Amino acid sequence: MGHAATLPRNEEGIATVVGILKQQFGERLQTGHSIREQHGHTTTWIENQLPDAVVFAQSTQEVSDIVKACAAHKVPVIAYGTGTSLEGHVNAPAGGISVDLSQMDQVLEVNAGDLDCRVQPGVTREALNTHLRDQGLFFPIDPGATASLGGMTATRASGTNAVRYGTMKDNVLSLEAVMPDGAVIRTASRARKSSAGYDLTRLMVGSEGTLGMITEITLRLQGIPEAISAARCSFPSVEVASKTVMAVIQYGLPVARIELMDAQLVKAVNAYSKLSLPETPLLLLEFHGSEAGVAEQAETFGMLAEEEGGTGYEATATLEERNKLWQARHDAYWAMIQACPGRKGIATDVCVPISRFAEAVTAAEAKATEMNLFAPIVGHAGDGNFHASIMIDMEDADEVARAGAFVSWLNELAISMDGTCTGEHGIGQGKRPYLIKELGAGTVGIMGAIKSAIDPDNIMNPGKILPE
Template sequence: MALADLQHVVRNEEGISSVIEILGQRFGNRFQTGEAVRAQHAHTTTYIPAQLPDGVVFATSTEDVQSVVLVCAEHRVPVIAFGTGTSLEGHVNAPGGGISIDLSGMNRIVAVNAEDLDCTVEPGVTREDLNAYLRDTGLFFPIDPGANASLGGMAATRASGTNAVRYGTMRENVLSLTAVMADGRVIRTGQRAKKSSAGYDLTRLLVGSEGTLGIITELTLKLYGIPQAISGGVCPFPSVEAACEAVITTIQMGIPVARIELVNALGMKALNGYAKLGYPDTPCLFVEFHGSEEGVKEQAEMFGEIVAEFGGGPFMWAAAAEERTKLWKARHEAYWAMMTLRPGARALATDVCVPISRLAECIRETEEDIARSGLVAPIVGHVGDGNFHVQVMTDPSSAEEIAAMEAFVSRLNMRAIAMDGTCTGEHGVGQGKTEFLAHEMGAGVDFMRMIKQALDPLNIMNPGKTLPPAA
């Protein structure tokens, strides 16, 4: 993808100049315009080219964010929220320049309400920080994308992870938000009650809006009790299709599996080499069960019967907590492990999601497409909810390879949509998938544009992202 392929956002040079002067005076050393800092706030872990902001404000409070948004609104200058920079579709780029608001300094855990199983945090708190803080309470927060992402960014991109099949995604686990809207007003979208029928659901509107409607400055999240018993391990299969059929049967039988992850043969080769796992280089399911001692035992036995039915096994248990930690650490570091398959290449990590009944078909067709295209592209997936990822490695100097990769990704997205699925299960749209959102949502995109126009009439909130340009 070249810069010319991204949505064009007109730069407001006069406004940017005025905003830089004002913010420099207001924030002092917490406002930076050096190229190195700006480059850090436009980086992307995919092949989409970087587009640098003109300045970076290191915010420490909702009032800081509000101050920046008010100045930028007055001068019609874009504002881009930045958490940890782990998004995969160019979400933190600045196609029209503007100001990046770094929220990493807003990292306070405001309250933990153990009796109510919820907590309130600032957006810069990472998922690992929160769970470390909660460890002595007997509670945990289950959403775990591979990166140690910030919770504000996870809400903004509607993130998911390996636990989603049991605990859901950020959509199901955010009770309410505090956000600074495009006109500078601060709103709270709800209370701490577990459900509400009061008015429009502003929480769900902002969760997944990718910073295009407002900037999240506080979140109230659901928490869960740490299970009494946890058991899991790795199970090899003769084919990806057999593994997928086992997953489908497991879900349809209602077995409350907590994690069920697929890694194809090429992916297992990478993980084994990178993390020194020692499992077979064949398609494998990584599985984990949560519950009581008896419940976990029963779930594992039922799963074992399903595995045998589809020619899988033997199941290799990770009985000790240290073994399970190593196993899931390896799964979360799959991006880096797979980079070793082709040193010097650049990676595009993309995802789709389909109804569980179409999963085996979709992955089989995708593997066949990869083989025909001559690409190096391992597959991993949170397959319990029909979501899988393909990491395509290409030579950045080869126009032919890049064209082949882009054509493959286009076919992958359209394949998922044709199967009544989605072009992204958890990475989000950003800059990379706006074209496919139009295919998926049809006239629904027109109503999304109406919402954007109503809430951000000056188009200053992360412009050039999520919505395709109007025809």
């Protein structure tokens, strides 16, 4: 399954560049099969396409040297962070050089007074938050995986608290990148806002390594909230849960997280975590603010949920109790795996206007059942974004084909609702067929014109985002 067409390889150029880089990088250039396989690998069902060599870069200057060598010989160059992307983003369909940035893992600067920091791309979000904790600061964006901040920037990632703190596009102030000719640019100053020319920061955020390689990121930070509270509530249907979400958003309640789990996922979690939640749709919430503020928020939510028909409302402000309340969500992934031993979970990622969220989730549940697929759903309900995790027996060709048809159907459903085929995972290889369906040939044509202008030889992560 997947859309991993092979592209023509520039054998001579690749051999030349591997030779040049071997001289400069010695043991930091690797060509063994298993390391190459690992660097083509992502959390995906798309076939693995190996790069020809992996180089471990340690500085912007080294990245620039690598890109210059690749540019001189028209050889593909692909950034690699932690390999947690989901749509074949680090595959090498035309071979080339994988640049592993995991050793560029320094927090270069924290400006507590400005609530910002500057990091290298290999810093993971967990490492950054560990680094910041003593200063009472945190970086809010939290994709499920132990992702690197470079990768999160490149895919315009978000996670459970985007409803309050936005996505990477809202939290990157500026970045440094090595462009396809090896030149190093910085996209913006450190001012919190600017109207100085084209917004190259936002152009690079989400460009998936196809326009340049990100070598530094200046991020907005948040103060750790004085108080955090959590709440949980069950609902008779996805529709009623979604109505509650809309009421919360319209009320202006500044929820930090509002996550939906569908009935089959709650059932799986009950089995895995020995819980006894009602096996109906569940909303889990988190509130950030002052002591009084989070108490008021939780109370207001309880009132809105009850008005709409929620039951079993619980709220708490203590850490231990919060973890218990949220256990269902934290255990969701492992519960699905246990429910389906030997199967691989493939996550969809559509996002629709919130008013269509209930309809989309309900239709997805019905369609999966109709197609005899097990695909429990978690949703970042405040954004209209949800993931159906299709649990697939990869040995069962018919099931794999049905799963493929389901993904395709779901992407097109979201597009028909004026939504997107990807809320936070990116296009990569897997979603390329949907980009034109979503945005039209004219819009994608403008993207192609930008790509050609900036990377005329198509060396930066070729075969991603744009159709051939």
